[in-house]
Amino acid sequence: MTAAERHARIAGRFGEVVDGVGDWTASAPVEGWTATDVVGHLVEWLPALLASDGVELAVERTGDPARDWARHAAAVQALLDSPRAGESFTHQHLGTLPLADAVDRFYTTDVLFHTWDLATASGQDAGLDEAECAELLAGMQPMDEVLRQSGQYGPKVAVPDDAPAVDRLMGFLGRDPAGRSA
Secondary structure, eight states: OOHHHHHHHHHHHHHHHHHTOSOTTSBOSSTTOBHHHHHHHHHHHHHHHHHTTTOOOOOOOOSOHHHHHHHHHHHHHHHHHSGGGGSEEEETTTEEEEHHHHIIIIIIHHHHHHHHHHHHHTTOOOOOOHHHHHHHHHHHGGGHHHHHHTTSSOOOOOOOTTSOHHHHHHHHHTOOTTSOOO
């Protein structure tokens, strides 16, 4: 699957969850965040990352989380569908890699994680793929110490070894699959 195809699938699922949110002030499973904050995080950090290497992804914010998400997701998809996706992207912490790979590894995967957060905040099923979550978890576990030191992830939440891969991934990320705020 290409980075553009993966983004279309994952961002599409996130968009479905966005469409099902009834209360944008609902608490999310990240301490201090609401459903609005989950969307705000996703539409804010990628443009800043891309701008570090001169890639512009400017989408005017409207204050409506659903509209902001739709516009942002469309802009990211357009970038991934464009010839620019194959260009080199350089970042001081990521090194140099194709732009599409940078977006896929760091942003699209983050959208997947936050799909669970938004679904949990709004009482929906995240609809995450068990095999994909197991693969992500297996890839992240060897980097546990580095990830924790980054400040991007909270302390792991204990989850039974035989729990579904989605639950084990969320516990690794610092979310409590039982629904308590992290």
